[in-house]
Amino acid sequence: MLLQIPDEMKNTKVILANRPKREIEDSNFDVIIEELNEIKDGEILIKIHDISLDPAIRGWMNEGTTYIKGIEIGAVVRTFSAGQVIQSKNSKFKEGSYLSGLLGAQNYCISNGEGLTPLDISNSKISHHLGILGMPGMTAYFGLLKRGEPVSGDIVYISGAAGIVGSTVGQIAKIKGCTVIGSAGSDAKCKFLIEECGFDYAINYKTEDIDQQLKKFAPNGIHIFFDNVGGPTLDIALLNLARGARVVICGAISQYNDMANIHGPKNYMKIVSARGKMNGIIVFDYVEQWPAAVKEIAEWINDGKIKVKEHTIFGLENFSSALKMLYTGENFGKLILNIGS
Numbered sequence: 255m256l257l258q259i260p261d262e263m264k265n266t267k268v269i270l271a272n273r274p275k276r277e278i279e280d281s282n283f284d285v286i287i288e289e290l291n292e293i294k295d296g297e298i299l300i301k302i303h304d305i306s307l308d309p310a311i312r313g314w315m316n317e318g319t320t321y322i323k324g325i326e327i328g329a330v331v332r333t334f335s336a337g338q339v340i341q342s343k344n345s346k347f348k349e350g351s352y353l354s355g356l357l358g359a360q361n362y363c364i365s366n367g368e369g370l371t372p373l374d375i376s377n378s379k380i381s382h383h384l385g386i387l388g389m390p391g392m393t394a395y396f397g398l399l400k401r402g403e404p405v406s407g408d409i410v411y412i413s414g415a416a417g418i419v420g421s422t423v424g425q426i427a428k429i430k431g432c433t434v435i436g437s438a439g440s441d442a443k444c445k446f447l448i449e450e451c452g453f454d455y456a457i458n459y460k461t462e463d464i465d466q467q468l469k470k471f472a473p474n475g476i477h478i479f480f481d482n483v484g485g486p487t488l489d490i491a492l493l494n495l496a497r498g499a500r501v502v503i504c505g506a507i508s509q510y511n512d513m514a515n516i517h518g519p520k521n522y523m524k525i526v527s528a529r530g531k532m533n534g535i536i537v538f539d540y541v542e543q544w545p546a547a548v549k550e551i552a553e554w555i556n557d558g559k560i561k562v563k564e565h566t567i568f569g570l571e572n573f574s575s576a577l578k579m580l581y582t583g584e585n586f587g588k589l590i591l592n593i594g595s
């Protein structure tokens with residue numbers, strides 16, 4: 255295989271210049287170009303093709319540590335990325351092979367290979383390994399199956415349903431025999447949920463009353479609430495729990511820009527009267543089980559049981575504007591920044 259090793263080994267990278275006060279601004283980032291070092295024994299040089307833009311990046315831009323340490327000022331912005339090994343001095347990684355991992359928002363990455371996942375792209379797009387077959391797909395799979403514990407006949411309500419996590423949760427819930435309700439921020443996204451993903455009901459939370467719609471679609475309550483949004487949406491869902499309901503707290507994107515003043519939940523006593531439980535999910539806790547889950551999801555995709563929607567933006571220079579789309583609802587599907595093949 256002929257690999258494209260550039261004559262001028264220069265790397266363009268997006269670094270964190272300062273931390274956002276609330277919403278992400280372009281000025282939070284700098285783009286710098288620097289010489290690439292020669293790789294040493296044990297190292298590999300990776301040409302990055304696709305960068306995954308994930309809601310969690312906003313949290314990683316804050317100072318301090320939650321489940322993972324915040325990005326240092328001046329460091330390359332942490333992202334899951336996928337690419338090809340173009341030089342290798344590490345016997346575990348062959349030149350020409352593909353892999354993914356926390357490679358960052360940059361054209362090239364030099365790595366010792368630790369924590370990287372080899373990719374088989376013979377039957378799948380590289381970008382799928384950052385979405386449905388990557389971290390977000392794994393979040394949906396383990397969040398629903400391990401933390402939501404679905405049983406055939408359950409009614410599952412998913413907020414932020416048109417994103418890669420939400421739409422995958424809903425489609426797996428359908429496979430498991432559940433009735434699925436999703437809420438999203440536009441009629442087009444609601445149409446996608448019903449027509450492409452096979453959801454039973456969709457709620458446009460910007461034009462419809464979630465509480466009223468849940469009472470209409472699930473008059474006896476919901477058995478699983480899979481929350482990607484948090485804030486007032488979580489409070490409304492809590493009011494609509496069926497007896498024995500499970501609430502899976504996956505994310506709270508409505509709160510990420512102001513975590514110091516997080517909303518609620520004020521209706522948490524509904525967990526008591528519903529004899530319910532509220533669980534968190536951190537996808538990395540299941541990392542050893544990812545390969546089996548990837549295999550199962552890939553089969554579902556091949557069998558036409560799961561549909562995947564991607565939203566691709568091109569060019570590293572668009573990193574900031576693309577990332578901001580996640581928090582305004584402008585993305586429609588798994589947001590990928592393609593920086594060349």
Ligand SMILES: NC(=O)c1ccc[n+]([C@@H]2O[C@H](COP(=O)([O-])OP(=O)(O)OC[C@H]3O[C@@H](n4cnc5c(N)ncnc54)[C@H](OP(=O)(O)O)[C@@H]3O)[C@@H](O)[C@H]2O)c1
Pocket residue numbers: 308309310389390393414415416417418419420437438439440443482483503504505506507508509535536537538579580581582583584585586587588589
């Ligand atoms: N716990 C874990 O291990 C883990 C791992 C991965 C992801 N997550 C979480 O899973 C969730 C979904 O992730 P994803 O990758 O699939 O991204 P995503 O759903 O595509 O996230 C972006 C979407 O969130 C919605 N949104 C943005 N601001 C909102 C607001 N103020 N109120 C309501 N909705 C808002 C928008 O859709 P609308 O147009 O519908 O508003 C937007 O398109 C996120 O909360 C993420 O942090 C958790």
